[in-house]
Amino acid sequence: MKDRNRLFFRTPDEIEERAYAEQGFLHLGRVLTDAGLEAMRTESMAAWRAEKGEFDPAKTWLQNSLLSDIHHRSAVVRDYYYRGPPVDVAQQLIGPNIKGVTSQLTFKMRGNTKAFGWHQDNGYGELEPYNSLTMLTALDDTDESNGCLWIVPASHQRGQIEPGLNLADKQAEKSIELVVDESTAIPVPMQAGEAIVFHCWMLHKSQGNFSPDRDRRILFLRYADADAVEVYNNRRPRIGPLLRGNTKFPEVERFESDLLQRDGK
Ligand SMILES: O=C(O)CCC(=O)C(=O)O
Secondary structure (H helix, E strand, O other), rough: OOOOHHEEOOEEEOOOHHHHHHEEEEEEEEEHHHHHHHHHHHHHHHHHHHHHOOOOOOOOOOHHHHHHHHHHHHHHHHHHHHOOOHHHHHHHHOOOOOOEEEEEEEEOOOOOOOOOOOOHHHHHHOOOOEEEEEEEEEEOOHHHHHHHEEOOOHHHHOOOOOOOOOOOOOOOOOOOOOOOHHHHHHHEEEEEEEEEEEEEEEEEOOOOOOOOOOEEEEEEEEEEOOOOHHHOOOOOEEEOEEEOEEEEEEHHHHHOHHHHOOOOO
């Protein structure tokens, strides 16, 4: 994509690594330009409408709220996931060798009042080393009324709270609901085009969307060390596109290499 610089803002050369180490999250501020936000909304919504249609209370949470591998369906998301500010941030916080491990839309459209309970992202498929991170990019303004993120700052310092779900077991829609002392939890409102990054052990949740007229659309990306393995899956390598540096796993090196080369950068 030739106009990349018009879609994303430049990543700061140095982000606040110390605050991240202590608090487990960083609010990164605005990462998408107006043009980038518009393009990402347009492509994401086209994919969402084609796959999901309208919010339907009779459907499950998964059906209403999550669309996986969105970078296969949107060139703007792909460019952002493969080469945008999130990759620079991941490299600063994880190290030189980075792979992408998840790209999905987590949308909570108006009417979707279902909460997503307290969990660690490393509970949904435990990866090692324990430095993978999640980057949420808001495609709408999000606050307490439309189901913004809540976190417990510094909670990543407790480590892996439970072994986590075996994502290789696809039998059922399972979910984690940890019991958390909420007195230290804070909401994390974001404006459209802003992003937050948090550690794989960060305790977080979101409430339902109780706004009558505002959707809450979020792009969810996850990154890990290029050699990260799935603890729950006999320590096999997590397969994902190699975005920076090297990996000892040829299957990771090969993965999506056609897509990585296709955009010509
Ligand atoms: O989108 C949300 O409301 C929460 C998403 C989340 O916490 C997750 O997918 O880990």
